[in-house]
Every structure is written in structure tokens, then in C-alpha cells.
Amino acid sequence: MIESFLSVVAPLENDTPDAVEQFVNETVEVLHGLVSHYEIILVDDGTHEATVARVRSLLGRYDFLRFLRLSRHFGEETAISAGLDLAIGDYVVVMLPNTDPPTLIPEFFERARADADIVYGVRLTRKDEPIWYRAGAGVFYWYMNSVIKAGLAENSTQFRCMSRQVVNAISQIRTPDHYLRLLTSYIGFRKQPLPYTSINRSGLTTVRPKREAVNLFRAMVIDHTTHPLRTVVWVGVGVALIDWLWFRGSIAFPVIAIMLAFVGEYVAGLTRRLRDRPTYYVREEHTSSVLLREERKNVVEATS
């Protein structure tokens, strides 16, 4: 057993009660033999009542379980950042209960301790996803990495293990658009990918709806770089010149419309930031209250 404190942060959204229970069971089992101290922080980001009820019952079964309920649905990224704000471990593992297997926690943790500040999961295969989703992801990574050189890890997931130093660096960034994967590339530190095959406990689709996927693409680009803005500025200068020289004002209008759209996106981003208010609110916080721990242990011993 390693003398260290490990926190696991898991946002809950559309997770089924059974999936969450399974996740907690497996995680507790893994952590129990792995480190001297641990905590599991489940962040309720507007999940079903049935799942909330199940988590409450888990609080009576396992020690060192924490349940943070946000005041409404804020989105996965914000839920994760809320969990990171509260985590107290030397290392913090972020994972999605539905798709990330707890059996991999030791490997993430060992690698982070050995020679990396961040070990991030990378999806081995996207074969199970529809073609439009994979194509969109392809365009996204091409743009982020080949065009603007953001150094974004391709097919990386939320599953990751970070040192305390990294968690502190990320927690200090207070923006309404808090994309862990982008921030990871922004803050630097030593990084290491860990390819793995994700699971699917609930059997529900893990593909984002089209609208949400497009929005995420747009938001992550706009949040990370002003490259599109600078591009359209140069396109605008070029078109204006050509138009003035040869076409006398007949082709500029659609280009201006497109430029305005880009400018609009950045203005919207600025407006969001200028509001300067908390990015989430906490409704309530619960911790483990295990009454019959000793008795349960006896039962386990008796049946083994």
C-alpha cells in the first residue's frame, strides 16, 4: 500500500443508479488496497432522483465518500471543476462513471507518481461511434493541432490522474468555459498518454447529440484561440482590396456577414467573462455516515 492521498472526482449526469453503484463498488475496492488515504467525490450535476437516492444509500455503506450537489445542471466540465476545487488529495483522478474502468486507476496513479504530472486517457478506438461524429472529431483535431498547434492530445478523454501541483494550477483558472482537456494543454507540465478501451455500464449512447457536439467544437476553439478572428481579419482585408480594385462593392457583403459572425462569437465570449460571477453554486454537500461498518466486515469474513 502506497503512503499517499488519492482523490477520485466523478461527475454524475445521465448515469443510471446501477451504473453509479457499480462504479463506486469497484472504485472503493481498487482504492482500498492501493493507497493509505483516499476519497471519492461524486458531483451531482442534475442527475435523476433515483441516482441521487442510490448515492445517499452508498454514503451509509462506504467511508470517505463525498457527494456534492450543484444547484442545477452546469455541464460536465463545470461539475469536474467543482470536484477539483474540493479535492484534498496529493493526486486527483478524474473519471466518468459510465465509461471509465476503475481497474485502470492504479496504472494512471503509478505513472503519475513515477514521471508525469498528468497522465491522460486516450481512447483506443472510436469505431463504435457514427461516421459523422468521427469525421467531426477528425476536423477538430486537424484544426487544433495542424493549424493552430494547440498540442491537444488526440482522442483524449476526461479520465486522467493529476498531481496536486497541476490541480492547483487548473483550479486557479477561473473562466466560465472550463475545458479540462484544453487547460491541460495550456498549463504545460509533464504529460503522458495512456491508451485504454472505455466501457459502457449503462448501455446508453456515449455519443453527444449533434447540436451539443457542434457547440463544443465551437466553444473549445473560440475559448482557446483567437486564430479564427485573426484569419477573418486578413480575409476581410484581402476581399476588401480585391473588391475595391475589380468588383466595386459587389462581393464584399457575404464576406462581411461571415466576419461579423466570428466577431460576434468573440464578443459573446467576452461578455460571458465580463459577468465575473461564480461558475457554479453548491446546493448541498454530504459525506459518508457509516453505522455498521464493523458488523459488515464480520459478515464478509464469515462468508469468505
Next chain:
Amino acid sequence: VTLRYDALIVGGGFYGCRIALMLKRMGRSVLLVEREAELMSRASLRNQARVHQGYHYPRSVLTALRSRVNYTRFVDEYADCVDETFAHYYAIGRSLSKTTAPQFAEFCRRIGAPLEAAPAEITRLFDSSRIEGVFSVRECAFDAARLAVRLRRELDEANVDVFVETEAVRAARTGDATAVTLVTRGSERTVTAPLVINATYARLNALLAASGADIIPAKHELTEMALVEPPPDLHGAAVTVMDGPFFSLMPYPSRGLFTLSHVRYTPHVSWLDESAARRDGDTLLHARESAAVHMIRDAQRYLPAMRESRHVESIWEVKTVMPRSEKDDSRPILLRGSEQLPGVITVLGAKIDSVYDVEDALTGFLGAHGREAALAGTLA
């Protein structure tokens, strides 16, 4: 053998001792029984040792005001048992706090509690992204060991009979008095008294339930407080972070250490006394895994110097509150008779200095029913 007293006090904690002395002064014969080998060795000893000046209750002005009054009384009366030598700082958390720094300052002004901005060398010890403001307050700690010695002496001087290692297991109504079965190291005897005070704190329902009386709905918590050597940077100051899932670092004079308690990690498990499920908290006191590391880790997020504190051991105790006071964080006292056992009065308080409220209420209660009536055992 049947002994007869005017009053029997069950529970030799601070409240029990004080009530025994009070009734003795009223000219009654008094017997005080305590289950442990020493008086004041359970909840009166195993607690934060804080004498509340009111700062702690920004959501219950009444409790805060009562605290202010009782604080002065307590500190005057037990000057030889309190430690006032340390500085005390209250810090207000930025997120998760139910009170903001300006609200806290306004609250202190309203209840008239002394408050100043903390000196800069203290304020900079805190992480300003997590702490909104730091205030310097006046609040002291009591030395439970000295208090125990002093009360033992006062009881002896007043000729109050004291049985230790004695548990009151059952009570039954007999004529105009209550007969209580006492067990001392395995041997049973019966005491009859017209007036029985049940001052057993976390075990308040043990005697009632065993006697077939209605129990009082109470909520119990198994609590852990870490005894630590404080970080040298604090120079022996106490720190309380308010008003949410935060922590307190208080001197614990009876051991020369500090207690670290944490709203999130100090309560390990809670349960309600209801007719079906009453449980003996003492059976839970052992074999729990300490959460001291969690307390220190979380505390150092707000006060990085806490990294230098060292966990020595933990003290465990069952804490009991009335379910009602959880919402508003108030600390009302309880004084209640029993329908089935008319001569038995149960008292409960949450703070050491609330004993004055309990005494006043008890005096009023006995007065209202007439001294003769009380002695004749016609309390309801």
C-alpha cells in the same frame, strides 16, 4: 438496601455536578452517580473546550446573545480553569460559507461581541482565494481537567454523596418517589428519590427506554477530534474558519495540545433515537478509522501552514443534539419531564456555559411546581 435521598442526579458530567451542588444549596440531600471511574471524564472532557462567546452562531442570534451573557458568567466564576492567553482568529470562507465577511462583522456588532481585523502577519497566512476575511476575536478555552478537580472538591466540601462506576439502569415509580436501580461493579442497590435528574447527555434515552418511558427524539453523532501539535507559524493562536464545512483549531489545555475539528470529518456517523432504533453510541467508539489526515489536508487548503501540524491522537465521543437545532445551528437547552416517570427530569445542553440556562430553567421548573410539590414527587 434501599437508600433515600431528596434528589438523585444521574450523570457526573459538568451539568450533573453543577445541578447536584445547586440542589444541595437548596437544602436537600443529594446523591450523584457516574458510570465512569472519574467525574467529568466523558463529554465534559472530550470536547473542543471552547467557551462560546457567540461568534459561532451567526444564524441564531438568540443562541449568540445567550452565549455572550453566559460567557462572562463562566469566565468570572471559573477564572482559574480557563485559558485566555491565546489569540483567536475567525476566518470567513469564500465559497460554501453561509455567511460573508461583512455579514459576520455586522452580526458581531449587533450582539456586541468584540471584533477587529486580524493583523497582516496573520491574514497573509491564509489563502486569500479561499478566505474572504480574517478577524481577531476574544474567546477562551476551558481546562476540563482543572474543572473536574475543582468540582470534585466543591462536591466534597458540600457533602454531596458521589458514587462512581455506578450506572442507573432502571427507574420505576413507587408511591411518591422514583426508585432507581443502581449497579456498581456488578452489585445492585436501589435508591429512592422524589426528584431524579437525568443528566446523561448522549445516554439520555438509555434510562428512559429501560424504564419503559417515552424517549426523547435526539440525534447522535459519533465524533472525532484530532489532537495535534499546531503549526509554529500560528504562535499558539486558535483559528476557526466559518460558516460551512470548515475547521477549528483550538487549544486543549488539559493535554497541552490543540484540537482540530472539522465540520465535514468530525462527525463520522449519525443516528436518531427513535422507538425502534435506539443504539448505544459507546459500542461505536472503537475500531473506527481516523479521518485526521482528511482534516489536516482540507485545513491546509485554507491555511497552508497547517501542513506543519502533527497529528498525535484522536479523541472520540458521542455528541447529542435535538434534531430541530440542526437547521438553524442554534443550541437550545432541553429540560423535560416524563409522563410515565413523573419525578424524572431530563436535561441536555450543548455548550459548557449553557449550564446557567439549565439551572435557571430547572429553578423555574421546581419553583412553578412548588418546592413541596417537587419534594412530594408530583412533577409532570
